Amino acid sequence: MAGNRAVAYVGPRKLEIQNLDYPKLVDPRGKKCEHGVILKLVVTNICGSDQHIYRGRFPAPSGMILGHENTGEVVEVGRDVEFIKKGDLVSVPFNVSCGKCRNCRERHTEICMNANPDFPCAAYGFNLGGWQGGQAEYMMVPWADFALLKFPDKDQAMENILKLAYLSDILPTGYHGCVIAGVRTGSTVYIAGAGPVGRAAAASARLLGASAIIVGDLNKERLAVVKKAGYEIVDVSKPTPLADQIEAILGVREVDCGVDCVGFEAHGYGPGAGEDPSAVINGLFEVVRFGGGTGIPGIYTAGDSQARNEMEKQGRYPLDFGKAWIKSPSATGGQCPVLRYSRDLMEAILWGRLDHLVDVMNAQVVSLENALDAYKFFDQGSPKKYVVDPHNVTGKITPLAAAAAAR
Ligand SMILES: NC(=O)c1ccc[n+]([C@@H]2O[C@H](COP(=O)([O-])OP(=O)(O)OC[C@H]3O[C@@H](n4cnc5c(N)ncnc54)[C@H](O)[C@@H]3O)[C@@H](O)[C@H]2O)c1
Numbered sequence: 228m229a230g231n232r233a234v235a236y237v238g239p240r241k242l243e244i245q246n247l248d249y250p251k252l253v254d255p256r257g258k259k260c261e262h263g264v265i266l267k268l269v270v271t272n273i274c275g276s277d278q279h280i281y282r283g284r285f286p287a288p289s290g291m292i293l294g295h296e297n298t299g300e301v302v303e304v305g306r307d308v309e310f311i312k313k314g315d316l317v318s319v320p321f322n323v324s325c326g327k328c329r330n331c332r333e334r335h336t337e338i339c340m341n342a343n344p345d346f347p348c349a350a351y352g353f354n355l356g357g358w359q360g361g362q363a364e365y366m367m368v369p370w371a372d373f374a375l376l377k378f379p380d381k382d383q384a385m386e387n388i389l390k391l392a393y394l395s396d397i398l399p400t401g402y403h404g405c406v407i408a409g410v411r412t413g414s415t416v417y418i419a420g421a422g423p424v425g426r427a428a429a430a431s432a433r434l435l436g437a438s439a440i441i442v443g444d445l446n447k448e449r450l451a452v453v454k455k456a457g458y459e460i461v462d463v464s465k466p467t468p469l470a471d472q473i474e475a476i477l478g479v480r481e482v483d484c485g486v487d488c489v490g491f492e493a494h495g496y497g498p499g500a501g502e503d504p505s506a507v508i509n510g511l512f513e514v515v516r517f518g519g520g521t522g523i524p525g526i527y528t529a530g531d532s533q534a535r536n537e538m539e540k541q542g543r544y545p546l547d548f549g550k551a552w553i554k555s556p557s558a559t560g561g562q563c564p565v566l567r568y569s570r571d572l573m574e575a576i577l578w579g580r581l582d583h584l585v586d587v588m589n590a591q592v593v594s595l596e597n598a599l600d601a602y603k604f605f606d607q608g609s610p611k612k613y614v615v616d617p618h619n620v621t622g623k624i625t626p627l628a629a630a631a632a633a634r
């Protein structure tokens with residue numbers, strides 16, 4: 228029987244490829260999962276959320292297998308799986324969800340009550356229920372009939388794989404960020420963060436019909452990718468305040484909707500600003516108009532070992548709420564319930580409505596061996612979205628070192 232090579236988190240900035248046993252249809256607590264399937268990974272992406280773990284800022288046990296952005300082919304099916312078949316090509320939502328609890332039934336698959344015995348929230352490759360990640364050759368997926376999104380045609384799916392690969396997380400997440408911020412036809416939108424989630428949010432805002440879409444970051448290479456793809460940009464490391472930069476683009480100092488695609492590792496504003504976890508939310512309180520909406524897909528957490536002080540270590544941040552309250556603000560955070568959006572976004576991709584995603588995501592496909600270096604480049608702020616192809620099935624792998632040298 229095949230083994231299973233996988234990317235393991237060993238400690239801060241220390242990953243290794245480990246040789247594991249081929250996965251079994253059992254859950255992390257050893258209970259048989261007849262409702263599950265085994266997948267052969269086709270693509271599995273590296274995410275900013277993995278980076279929080281990689282940097283040692285989101286607690287995770289040593290030996291945990293990373294990877295929650297998974298797309299694969301079903302190679303084994305449990306006894307109780309009725310509709311998913313061997314050979315199906317599927318996208319795996321990063322949320323592990325049972326489909327049976329109150330929250331799953333209310334389309335809140337991000338807070339499933341059964342997938343994690345510690346609290347209602349589970350995901351692959353996180354310290355959230357012990358589910359093994361998919362940056363590997365194979366993985367087990369429970370509750371397969373409910374969870375998996377099957378692509379209707381395998382050849383068509385492989386042709387579009389560098390768009391469909393984002394359905395497991397960042398595309399629904401960026402879209403969700405826009406939806407909870409109230410983005411609709413004609414909205415003006417400010418998206419904080421030009422990482423992969425911010426870039427997916429920009430593409431989502433365009434799909435939703437937003438008018439001006441402004442993306443902010445301090446990373447110039449990432450801003451250049453966003454600008455080239457046709458969006459407005461602001462550089463938050465400039466001395467010019469954020470509202471002034473927005474005014475220079477829109478003629479007014481406020482936007483209709485704001486989306487935080489940064490999270491707790493946020494930098495403050497202006498030249499040489501250090502980290503300030505409340506910078507983005509406070510910035511959005513300021514630049515989102517009276518009555519506007521704010522979406523917060525960026526992760527906030529208690530347990531950041533490198534937080535600046537005890538309060539922030541506990542996930543408690545100084546927010547300008549007293550100043551913002553008069554604006555009737557609405558702000559919604561949390562993980563994205565991927566299944567709420569992924570089918571519709573798949574159809575949008577397959578019908579050519581999201582072709583612009585390719586430019587703005589700026590993907591590079593790498594081998595499993597190169598995944599460890601991809602983590603390093605991504606940590607250094609690379610403008611690429613790294614997509615790992617563990618079995619070399621996309622035909623799109625480029626060696627990482629050569630690509631880095633060419634940069
Ligand atoms: N809610 C969810 O379901 C979900 C899903 C996926 C990712 N996430 C989270 O979304 C966030 C973004 O993910 P990513 O992969 O794009 O991460 P990333 O780290 O690659 O990108 C974050 C970007 O924010 C920039 N930034 C820092 N301070 C800023 C500021 N004040 N204003 C504007 N930009 C600033 C950084 O330079 C960086 O380019 C992370 O926190 C990630 O964990 C959440």
Ligand SMILES: [Zn+2]
Nearest residue numbers: 274276296396
């Ligand atoms: Zn992710």
Ligand SMILES: [Zn+2]
Nearest residue numbers: 325328331339
């Ligand atoms: Zn559930």
